[in-house]
Amino acid sequence: MKAGIVGANGYSGAELIRLLLNHPQIKLEMLIAHTNAGTDIQSIYPHFDGIVERTLEDFDADELAKRVDVVFFATPAGVSKHLLPDCLNHGLICIDLSGDFRLKNPQDYADWYQKEPADEALFGDAVYGLAEVNRRRIEGATFISNPGCYPTAALLGLAPVLKNDVIDMTSIIIDGKSGVSGSGKKEVLSNLFCEVNENVKAYKLGRHQHTPEIEQMIAQMSGEQTAITFTTHLIPMTRGLMCTTYANLKQGFSTRELLERYETFYEKSPFVRIRPLGSWPATKEVIGSNYCDIGLNVDGRTRRLTIVSVIDNIVKGAAGQAVQNLNIIKGWDEQTGLGFTPIYP
Numbered sequence: 001m002k003a004g005i006v007g008a009n010g011y012s013g014a015e016l017i018r019l020l021l022n023h024p025q026i027k028l029e030m031l032i033a034h035t036n037a038g039t040d041i042q043s044i045y046p047h048f049d050g051i052v053e054r055t056l057e058d059f060d061a062d063e064l065a066k067r068v069d070v071v072f073f074a075t076p077a078g079v080s081k082h083l084l085p086d087c088l089n090h091g092l093i094c095i096d097l098s099g100d101f102r103l104k105n106p107q108d109y110a111d112w113y114q115k116e117p118a119d120e121a122l123f124g125d126a127v128y129g130l131a132e133v134n135r136r137r138i139e140g141a142t143f144i145s146n147p148g149c150y151p152t153a154a155l156l157g158l159a160p161v162l163k164n165d166v167i168d169m170t171s172i173i174i175d176g177k178s179g180v181s182g183s184g185k186k187e188v189l190s191n192l193f194c195e196v197n198e199n200v201k202a203y204k205l206g207r208h209q210h211t212p213e214i215e216q217m218i219a220q221m222s223g224e225q226t227a228i229t230f231t232t233h234l235i236p237m238t239r240g241l242m243c244t245t246y247a248n249l250k251q252g253f254s255t256r257e258l259l260e261r262y263e264t265f266y267e268k269s270p271f272v273r274i275r276p277l278g279s280w281p282a283t284k285e286v287i288g289s290n291y292c293d294i295g296l297n298v299d300g301r302t303r304r305l306t307i308v309s310v311i312d313n314i315v316k317g318a319a320g321q322a323v324q325n326l327n328i329i330k331g332w333d334e335q336t337g338l339g340f341t342p343i344y345p
Protein backbone atom coordinates (compact mmCIF):
# COMPACT_ATOMS: atom_id res chain seq x y z
CA MET A 1 0.00 0.00 0.00
CA LYS A 2 1.30 3.47 -0.89
CA ALA A 3 1.18 6.31 1.60
CA GLY A 4 1.43 10.09 1.53
CA ILE A 5 2.06 12.43 4.48
CA VAL A 6 0.78 16.00 4.49
CA GLY A 7 2.88 18.01 6.96
CA ALA A 8 5.81 15.60 6.52
CA ASN A 9 8.40 18.02 7.90
CA GLY A 10 6.62 18.68 11.22
CA TYR A 11 7.45 16.63 14.30
CA SER A 12 4.54 14.21 13.87
CA GLY A 13 5.13 14.01 10.11
CA ALA A 14 8.80 13.18 10.61
CA GLU A 15 7.83 10.50 13.13
CA LEU A 16 5.38 9.05 10.61
CA ILE A 17 8.25 8.82 8.12
CA ARG A 18 10.34 6.89 10.67
CA LEU A 19 7.51 4.49 11.49
CA LEU A 20 6.29 3.94 7.93
CA LEU A 21 9.83 3.18 6.71
CA ASN A 22 9.73 0.21 9.08
CA HIS A 23 6.26 -0.93 8.06
CA PRO A 24 6.34 -4.03 5.86
CA GLN A 25 3.06 -3.24 4.07
CA ILE A 26 3.78 0.43 3.28
CA LYS A 27 5.73 2.24 0.62
CA LEU A 28 6.22 5.94 1.36
CA GLU A 29 5.31 7.70 -1.86
CA MET A 30 4.59 11.40 -1.26
CA LEU A 31 5.93 13.81 1.35
CA ILE A 32 3.97 17.06 1.35
CA ALA A 33 4.71 20.36 3.08
CA HIS A 34 3.56 23.95 2.83
CA THR A 35 6.17 26.70 3.24
CA ASN A 36 8.92 24.10 2.85
CA ALA A 37 7.62 22.52 -0.37
CA GLY A 38 10.50 22.21 -2.84
CA THR A 39 13.04 21.53 -0.07
CA ASP A 40 14.67 18.13 0.47
CA ILE A 41 13.48 16.44 3.67
CA GLN A 42 17.04 15.35 4.52
CA SER A 43 18.24 18.96 4.43
CA ILE A 44 15.67 19.83 7.12
CA TYR A 45 16.27 16.61 9.05
CA PRO A 46 19.83 15.35 8.44
CA HIS A 47 19.02 12.23 10.51
CA PHE A 48 17.22 11.00 7.38
CA ASP A 49 20.40 11.35 5.28
CA GLY A 50 20.99 8.22 3.24
CA ILE A 51 17.65 6.82 4.45
CA VAL A 52 14.96 9.03 2.90
CA GLU A 53 16.12 11.46 0.24
CA ARG A 54 13.01 13.09 -1.12
CA THR A 55 11.83 16.56 -2.10
CA LEU A 56 8.81 17.88 -0.22
CA GLU A 57 5.91 18.50 -2.59
CA ASP A 58 2.93 20.85 -2.62
CA PHE A 59 -0.48 19.49 -1.70
CA ASP A 60 -2.42 18.33 -4.76
CA ALA A 61 -5.38 15.99 -4.18
CA ASP A 62 -5.43 14.79 -7.82
CA GLU A 63 -1.77 13.90 -7.65
CA LEU A 64 -2.29 12.10 -4.34
CA ALA A 65 -5.17 10.13 -5.85
CA LYS A 66 -2.90 8.97 -8.68
CA ARG A 67 -0.01 7.95 -6.44
CA VAL A 68 -1.22 6.82 -3.00
CA ASP A 69 -3.90 4.78 -1.20
CA VAL A 70 -3.71 6.39 2.24
CA VAL A 71 -3.01 9.98 3.35
CA PHE A 72 -1.93 11.04 6.84
CA PHE A 73 -2.61 14.67 7.73
CA ALA A 74 -0.01 15.85 10.28
CA THR A 75 -0.99 19.50 9.90
CA PRO A 76 -1.92 22.19 12.44
CA ALA A 77 -5.56 22.64 13.42
CA GLY A 78 -7.51 24.42 10.69
CA VAL A 79 -5.69 22.88 7.70
CA SER A 80 -7.10 19.38 7.10
CA LYS A 81 -10.68 20.70 7.11
CA HIS A 82 -9.79 22.36 3.76
CA LEU A 83 -7.58 19.65 2.23
CA LEU A 84 -8.99 16.34 3.44
CA PRO A 85 -12.49 16.40 1.83
CA ASP A 86 -10.98 16.26 -1.69
CA CYS A 87 -8.92 13.24 -0.73
CA LEU A 88 -11.97 11.47 0.70
CA ASN A 89 -13.87 12.24 -2.52
CA HIS A 90 -11.05 10.56 -4.44
CA GLY A 91 -11.62 7.40 -2.37
CA LEU A 92 -8.41 7.67 -0.36
CA ILE A 93 -8.16 6.46 3.23
CA CYS A 94 -7.63 9.59 5.33
CA ILE A 95 -6.14 9.65 8.83
CA ASP A 96 -6.14 13.11 10.41
CA LEU A 97 -3.78 13.78 13.32
CA SER A 98 -5.18 17.26 13.99
CA GLY A 99 -8.21 18.33 16.00
CA ASP A 100 -10.32 19.33 12.97
CA PHE A 101 -12.61 16.30 12.97
CA ARG A 102 -12.48 14.95 16.53
CA LEU A 103 -15.51 16.72 17.97
CA LYS A 104 -19.10 15.85 17.10
CA ASN A 105 -20.50 19.32 17.82
CA PRO A 106 -19.27 22.08 15.45
CA GLN A 107 -19.98 24.76 18.07
CA ASP A 108 -17.53 23.05 20.46
CA TYR A 109 -14.86 23.29 17.75
CA ALA A 110 -15.62 26.99 17.20
CA ASP A 111 -15.55 27.68 20.95
CA TRP A 112 -12.44 25.73 21.92
CA TYR A 113 -10.27 26.02 18.78
CA GLN A 114 -11.44 29.58 18.01
CA LYS A 115 -11.72 28.65 14.33
CA GLU A 116 -14.48 28.03 11.82
CA PRO A 117 -15.48 24.35 11.90
CA ALA A 118 -15.20 22.08 8.85
CA ASP A 119 -18.08 21.82 6.42
CA GLU A 120 -21.23 20.50 8.11
CA ALA A 121 -21.56 17.67 5.59
CA LEU A 122 -18.36 16.13 6.93
CA PHE A 123 -18.23 17.34 10.54
CA GLY A 124 -18.74 14.45 12.94
CA ASP A 125 -18.24 11.83 10.19
CA ALA A 126 -14.79 10.65 11.22
CA VAL A 127 -14.30 7.59 13.39
CA TYR A 128 -12.48 8.60 16.57
CA GLY A 129 -9.28 6.57 16.43
CA LEU A 130 -8.80 5.50 20.03
CA ALA A 131 -8.21 1.89 19.08
CA GLU A 132 -8.52 0.39 22.56
CA VAL A 133 -12.07 1.75 22.84
CA ASN A 134 -13.28 2.07 19.23
CA ARG A 135 -11.52 -0.87 17.55
CA ARG A 136 -14.72 -2.28 15.99
CA ARG A 137 -15.63 1.08 14.40
CA ILE A 138 -12.11 1.54 13.04
CA GLU A 139 -12.08 -1.81 11.17
CA GLY A 140 -12.72 -1.06 7.50
CA ALA A 141 -13.21 2.69 8.06
CA THR A 142 -11.90 5.21 5.51
CA PHE A 143 -11.88 8.37 7.62
CA ILE A 144 -10.15 8.42 11.00
CA SER A 145 -9.65 11.29 13.38
CA ASN A 146 -6.68 10.48 15.57
CA PRO A 147 -7.11 11.46 19.24
CA GLY A 148 -5.16 14.34 20.74
CA CYS A 149 -2.09 13.52 22.82
CA TYR A 150 -3.58 14.42 26.23
CA PRO A 151 -6.93 12.70 25.51
CA THR A 152 -5.05 9.52 24.54
CA ALA A 153 -3.32 9.23 27.91
CA ALA A 154 -6.25 10.53 29.97
CA LEU A 155 -8.93 8.38 28.31
CA LEU A 156 -6.89 5.17 28.36
CA GLY A 157 -6.31 5.83 32.07
CA LEU A 158 -10.01 6.36 32.78
CA ALA A 159 -11.76 3.94 30.38
CA PRO A 160 -11.93 0.85 32.66
CA VAL A 161 -13.65 2.77 35.49
CA LEU A 162 -16.19 4.73 33.45
CA LYS A 163 -18.90 2.09 33.76
CA ASN A 164 -20.66 0.24 36.59
CA ASP A 165 -20.77 3.08 39.11
CA VAL A 166 -17.10 2.88 40.07
CA ILE A 167 -16.35 6.61 40.26
CA ASP A 168 -18.29 9.79 40.87
CA MET A 169 -18.33 11.29 37.37
CA THR A 170 -18.47 14.86 38.69
CA SER A 171 -15.19 14.46 40.57
CA ILE A 172 -12.75 13.85 37.69
CA ILE A 173 -9.58 15.97 37.74
CA ILE A 174 -6.88 15.47 35.10
CA ASP A 175 -3.45 16.92 35.62
CA GLY A 176 -1.49 16.71 32.35
CA LYS A 177 2.22 17.28 31.71
CA SER A 178 3.82 17.36 28.30
CA GLY A 179 7.30 17.58 26.86
CA VAL A 180 8.00 20.48 24.52
CA SER A 181 7.69 18.53 21.24
CA GLY A 182 3.95 18.39 21.99
CA SER A 183 3.56 21.92 20.73
CA GLY A 184 5.11 21.08 17.33
CA LYS A 185 8.06 22.51 15.45
CA LYS A 186 6.35 25.82 14.69
CA GLU A 187 6.09 26.98 18.34
CA VAL A 188 9.55 28.54 18.30
CA LEU A 189 9.04 31.07 21.10
CA SER A 190 7.63 28.73 23.72
CA ASN A 191 10.39 26.25 22.82
CA LEU A 192 13.27 28.61 23.61
CA PHE A 193 15.81 26.88 25.86
CA CYS A 194 15.77 29.70 28.44
CA GLU A 195 11.98 29.59 28.66
CA VAL A 196 11.69 25.84 29.07
CA ASN A 197 14.85 24.64 30.80
CA GLU A 198 14.60 24.23 34.61
CA ASN A 199 11.04 25.48 34.45
CA VAL A 200 7.50 24.09 34.77
CA LYS A 201 4.60 26.12 33.40
CA ALA A 202 0.86 25.58 33.68
CA TYR A 203 -0.92 26.75 30.53
CA LYS A 204 -4.38 27.20 28.93
CA LEU A 205 -6.16 26.81 32.30
CA GLY A 206 -9.87 26.25 31.76
CA ARG A 207 -9.55 26.67 27.98
CA HIS A 208 -7.49 23.75 26.68
CA GLN A 209 -8.88 22.54 23.34
CA HIS A 210 -8.68 18.90 24.44
CA THR A 211 -11.27 19.44 27.21
CA PRO A 212 -14.40 18.89 25.04
CA GLU A 213 -12.72 15.92 23.32
CA ILE A 214 -12.12 14.18 26.66
CA GLU A 215 -15.65 15.02 27.88
CA GLN A 216 -17.19 13.77 24.63
CA MET A 217 -15.47 10.39 24.96
CA ILE A 218 -16.24 10.10 28.68
CA ALA A 219 -19.91 10.59 27.73
CA GLN A 220 -19.65 7.95 24.96
CA MET A 221 -18.06 5.41 27.29
CA SER A 222 -20.05 6.08 30.47
CA GLY A 223 -23.37 7.33 29.11
CA GLU A 224 -23.07 10.38 31.40
CA GLN A 225 -22.37 13.99 30.43
CA THR A 226 -19.83 15.50 32.76
CA ALA A 227 -17.52 18.49 33.08
CA ILE A 228 -13.91 17.76 33.99
CA THR A 229 -11.17 19.86 35.54
CA PHE A 230 -8.17 19.62 33.18
CA THR A 231 -4.88 21.44 33.70
CA THR A 232 -1.90 21.15 31.37
CA HIS A 233 1.77 21.80 32.16
CA LEU A 234 4.81 22.23 29.94
CA ILE A 235 7.86 20.48 31.37
CA PRO A 236 11.52 20.58 30.37
CA MET A 237 11.86 17.41 28.34
CA THR A 238 11.66 16.68 24.61
CA ARG A 239 9.16 13.81 24.41
CA GLY A 240 6.77 12.29 26.87
CA LEU A 241 3.38 13.01 28.39
CA MET A 242 1.86 12.06 31.73
CA CYS A 243 -1.70 12.39 32.95
CA THR A 244 -2.33 12.04 36.67
CA THR A 245 -6.07 11.63 37.04
CA TYR A 246 -8.08 11.79 40.26
CA ALA A 247 -11.65 10.64 40.92
CA ASN A 248 -13.75 9.84 44.00
CA LEU A 249 -14.73 6.19 44.34
CA LYS A 250 -18.39 5.36 44.83
CA GLN A 251 -17.62 2.06 46.55
CA GLY A 252 -14.78 0.79 48.71
CA PHE A 253 -12.58 -0.79 46.02
CA SER A 254 -8.99 -1.77 46.74
CA THR A 255 -6.10 -1.01 44.37
CA ARG A 256 -5.76 -4.73 43.72
CA GLU A 257 -9.42 -5.08 42.68
CA LEU A 258 -9.17 -2.16 40.29
CA LEU A 259 -5.89 -3.43 38.83
CA GLU A 260 -7.67 -6.70 37.99
CA ARG A 261 -10.40 -4.70 36.26
CA TYR A 262 -7.77 -2.86 34.19
CA GLU A 263 -5.97 -6.09 33.26
CA THR A 264 -9.24 -7.56 32.02
CA PHE A 265 -10.29 -4.40 30.14
CA TYR A 266 -6.96 -4.26 28.25
CA GLU A 267 -6.49 -8.03 27.83
CA LYS A 268 -6.61 -7.72 24.03
CA SER A 269 -4.82 -4.37 23.76
CA PRO A 270 -1.14 -5.01 23.06
CA PHE A 271 -0.08 -1.39 23.54
CA VAL A 272 -1.48 -0.87 27.05
CA ARG A 273 0.62 -2.17 29.93
CA ILE A 274 -0.70 -2.16 33.48
CA ARG A 275 1.82 -1.76 36.29
CA PRO A 276 1.65 -4.15 39.26
CA LEU A 277 0.53 -3.06 42.73
CA GLY A 278 2.77 -0.36 44.18
CA SER A 279 4.37 0.61 40.87
CA TRP A 280 3.62 3.62 38.66
CA PRO A 281 4.96 4.41 35.22
CA ALA A 282 7.43 7.13 34.24
CA THR A 283 7.55 8.79 30.83
CA LYS A 284 11.00 7.40 30.09
CA GLU A 285 9.60 3.88 30.18
CA VAL A 286 7.57 4.44 26.98
CA ILE A 287 9.70 6.86 24.95
CA GLY A 288 10.11 5.88 21.30
CA SER A 289 7.34 3.27 21.59
CA ASN A 290 3.59 3.02 21.02
CA TYR A 291 2.90 1.92 24.61
CA CYS A 292 0.62 3.58 27.11
CA ASP A 293 1.63 2.46 30.61
CA ILE A 294 -0.84 2.81 33.47
CA GLY A 295 -0.50 2.57 37.26
CA LEU A 296 -3.15 3.00 39.97
CA ASN A 297 -3.51 3.77 43.63
CA VAL A 298 -6.58 3.81 45.86
CA ASP A 299 -6.20 6.05 48.88
CA GLY A 300 -8.34 4.40 51.54
CA ARG A 301 -8.27 7.57 53.70
CA THR A 302 -9.82 9.83 51.06
CA ARG A 303 -11.58 7.05 49.06
CA ARG A 304 -10.00 8.59 46.01
CA LEU A 305 -8.50 6.81 42.98
CA THR A 306 -5.30 8.15 41.41
CA ILE A 307 -4.43 6.96 37.89
CA VAL A 308 -1.03 7.62 36.33
CA SER A 309 -0.84 7.13 32.54
CA VAL A 310 2.14 7.88 30.29
CA ILE A 311 2.77 7.93 26.55
CA ASP A 312 5.30 9.20 24.05
CA ASN A 313 3.28 12.15 22.73
CA ILE A 314 4.63 11.82 19.18
CA VAL A 315 4.25 8.02 18.97
CA LYS A 316 1.15 6.78 20.85
CA GLY A 317 -0.07 10.40 21.03
CA ALA A 318 0.20 10.97 17.26
CA ALA A 319 2.13 9.03 14.58
CA GLY A 320 2.20 5.58 16.22
CA GLN A 321 -1.50 5.67 17.00
CA ALA A 322 -2.18 6.70 13.38
CA VAL A 323 -0.25 3.67 12.10
CA GLN A 324 -2.03 1.44 14.65
CA ASN A 325 -5.33 2.72 13.22
CA LEU A 326 -4.25 1.97 9.65
CA ASN A 327 -3.31 -1.57 10.73
CA ILE A 328 -6.80 -2.04 12.18
CA ILE A 329 -8.52 -0.51 9.14
CA LYS A 330 -6.69 -2.95 6.87
CA GLY A 331 -7.09 -5.99 9.13
CA TRP A 332 -3.30 -6.32 9.59
CA ASP A 333 -1.87 -7.30 12.96
CA GLU A 334 -2.31 -4.20 15.13
CA GLN A 335 1.38 -4.22 16.02
CA THR A 336 2.70 -4.30 12.44
CA GLY A 337 5.57 -1.84 12.09
CA LEU A 338 5.18 -0.72 15.69
CA GLY A 339 7.19 -3.31 17.57
CA PHE A 340 9.65 -0.78 18.99
CA THR A 341 11.11 -1.30 22.45
CA PRO A 342 11.17 2.00 24.39
CA ILE A 343 14.54 3.79 24.37
CA TYR A 344 16.07 3.73 27.86
CA PRO A 345 17.66 5.62 29.54
Ligand SMILES: NC(=O)C1=CN([C@@H]2O[C@H](COP(=O)(O)OP(=O)(O)OC[C@H]3O[C@@H](n4cnc5c(N)ncnc54)[C@H](OP(=O)(O)O)[C@@H]3O)[C@@H](O)[C@H]2O)C=CC1
Pocket: 006, 007, 008, 009, 010, 011, 012, 013, 032, 033, 034, 035, 036, 037, 059, 073, 074, 075, 076, 077, 079, 097, 098, 099, 147, 148, 149, 181, 182, 183, 184, 185, 186, 187, 313, 314, 317, 318
Ligand atom coordinates in the same frame (compact mmCIF):
# COMPACT_ATOMS: atom_id res chain seq x y z
N1 LIG B 1 3.45 17.09 18.39
C1 LIG B 1 2.65 16.26 19.04
O1 LIG B 1 3.07 15.65 20.07
C2 LIG B 1 1.25 16.01 18.61
C3 LIG B 1 0.67 16.67 17.55
N2 LIG B 1 -0.63 16.43 17.19
C4 LIG B 1 -1.26 17.13 16.10
O2 LIG B 1 -0.60 16.78 14.86
C5 LIG B 1 -0.62 17.90 13.99
C6 LIG B 1 0.80 18.21 13.57
O3 LIG B 1 1.53 18.59 14.73
P1 LIG B 1 3.09 18.80 14.76
O4 LIG B 1 3.77 17.74 14.01
O5 LIG B 1 3.43 19.01 16.18
O6 LIG B 1 3.19 20.20 13.95
P2 LIG B 1 4.43 20.95 13.34
O7 LIG B 1 4.23 22.39 13.62
O8 LIG B 1 5.70 20.34 13.83
O9 LIG B 1 4.28 20.69 11.78
C7 LIG B 1 3.20 21.15 11.03
C8 LIG B 1 3.35 20.67 9.58
O10 LIG B 1 2.18 21.06 8.85
C9 LIG B 1 2.59 21.65 7.62
N3 LIG B 1 1.57 22.58 7.17
C10 LIG B 1 1.15 23.72 7.77
N4 LIG B 1 0.20 24.31 7.02
C11 LIG B 1 0.00 23.51 5.94
C12 LIG B 1 -0.83 23.59 4.80
N5 LIG B 1 -1.66 24.59 4.64
N6 LIG B 1 -0.72 22.61 3.87
C13 LIG B 1 0.13 21.57 4.02
N7 LIG B 1 0.95 21.44 5.09
C14 LIG B 1 0.88 22.41 6.02
C15 LIG B 1 3.91 22.30 7.93
O11 LIG B 1 4.60 22.50 6.70
P3 LIG B 1 5.65 23.73 6.48
O12 LIG B 1 6.63 23.66 7.60
O13 LIG B 1 6.25 23.41 5.15
O14 LIG B 1 4.86 25.00 6.45
C16 LIG B 1 4.54 21.25 8.84
O15 LIG B 1 5.06 20.22 8.05
C17 LIG B 1 -1.26 19.06 14.76
O16 LIG B 1 -2.61 19.18 14.42
C18 LIG B 1 -1.09 18.64 16.21
O17 LIG B 1 -2.05 19.21 17.02
C19 LIG B 1 -1.39 15.51 17.85
C20 LIG B 1 -0.88 14.82 18.89
C21 LIG B 1 0.48 15.03 19.39
Ligand SMILES: CC(=O)N[C@@H](CCC(=O)OP(=O)(O)O)C(=O)O
Pocket: 076, 077, 097, 098, 099, 147, 148, 149, 178, 179, 180, 181, 182, 183, 209, 210, 232, 234
Ligand atom coordinates in the same frame (compact mmCIF):
# COMPACT_ATOMS: atom_id res chain seq x y z
C1 LIG C 1 2.93 21.01 24.84
C2 LIG C 1 1.82 21.59 24.00
O1 LIG C 1 1.73 22.79 23.80
N1 LIG C 1 0.94 20.72 23.49
C3 LIG C 1 -0.13 21.15 22.67
C4 LIG C 1 -0.75 19.96 22.03
C5 LIG C 1 -1.31 20.43 20.72
C6 LIG C 1 -2.17 19.48 20.06
O2 LIG C 1 -1.80 18.35 19.83
O3 LIG C 1 -3.35 20.02 19.76
P1 LIG C 1 -4.51 19.41 18.86
O4 LIG C 1 -4.31 17.95 18.93
O5 LIG C 1 -5.75 19.83 19.52
O6 LIG C 1 -4.35 19.98 17.51
C7 LIG C 1 -1.20 21.88 23.49
O7 LIG C 1 -1.31 21.61 24.67
O8 LIG C 1 -1.98 22.66 22.90
